[in-house]
């Protein structure tokens with residue numbers, strides 16, 4: 001076996017071994033084959049955990065074609081092993097150009113998929129615009145991430161969405177663990193790989209206090225950083241303050257920042273005025289889906305020169321002599337410079353994907369062209385399997401208690 005193939009194969013096996021929820025779903029899918037004759041087009045970060053989702057859907061009878069949802073997030077060893085060992089068609093390579101990226105997404109739509117599993121909503125958007133030939137056949141789609149869900153809700157509000165979408169991002173077994181603990185850990189994996197520098201003792205600024213921002217701030221504090229949060233939502237800003245963090249405007253935060261991570265889902269969080277005021281030596285990274293949170297055009301325009309100083313770090317020398325640093329071209333630092341979220345985290349996220357895809361296949365004829373939450377029963381089923389796998393047994397309500405909480409007449 002060649003070395004790359006062996007590496008990818010081992011990573012997939014390790015992931016499978018540590019995904020007890022996916023293993024249980026896999027067992028049932030192998031018996032029941034719910035996706036027999038169904039084509040599934042996937043655009044997700046093409047790494048080992050995603051590979052297991054592709055394998056489990058294939059074992060459920062689906063023909064799967066996979067592309068990456070980010071030009072820098074593919075693990076080429078895994079892509080090779082998925083093709084060679086599992087017969088899954090993969091159109092993804094690390095470092096693909098923008099042109100190759102869109103060509104690979106087009107390949108996903110060339111399959112004529114019945115279902116789409118998307119991360120960021122690029123494939124869904126293409127099916128509604130440049131690839132209208134594909135849209136009629138698509139019964140429905142799942143969306144993985146906050147940014148994609150926001151795009152799809154905007155499409156639905158404009159009356160443009162032509163099939164139902166399930167917001168897998170908003171399953172409790174997804175955002176409570178993946179967005180918070182997954183991003184919280186994988187951002188620092190990316191940080192370490194990219195910089196090899198300590199977190200303790202640094203002034204760490206996080207932009208956004210959604211579930212991802214909360215996880216990042218919590219872990220930064222745990223690693224010994226002094227943490228500042230920048231947030232536009234007044235309620236979340238109070239929450240950040242009460243969680244013990246400094247809260248201020250970005251223009252003020254950049255003056256003391258040693259490290260800065262964006263996790264907002266919005267564009268231009270760090271732009272020209274911020275680069276002008278930023279502390280010398282600040283290292284910036286992004287944990288949001290798109291690479292537009294840190295405005296690279298402004299950064300390049302503000303700089304006198306740019307030099308790669310580590311594999312995933314570019315040094316920008318400002319015209320006044322300050323040096324600012326950018327990790328992984330401002331792309332998702334936890335995947336572009338790290339290995340993505342931990343395996344057990346993606347176990348529940350991808351279980352929500354697998355079960356939502358099964359639900360969509362059955363229910364899409366009755367569904368409207370809008371964005372749906374993951375059914376509560378799916379959340380509960382996944383949480384139950386996960387708890388069992390953790391060796392945890394919890395109490396259940398008695399009949400009497402159940403009756404009590406469903407009534408309003410009885411107070412005491």
Ligand code: ADE
Pocket residue numbers: 044045047049050119144145182186334335339340341346
């Ligand atoms: N691995 C696969 N998909 C991922 C995601 N959306 N975030 C982090 N790691 C991942």
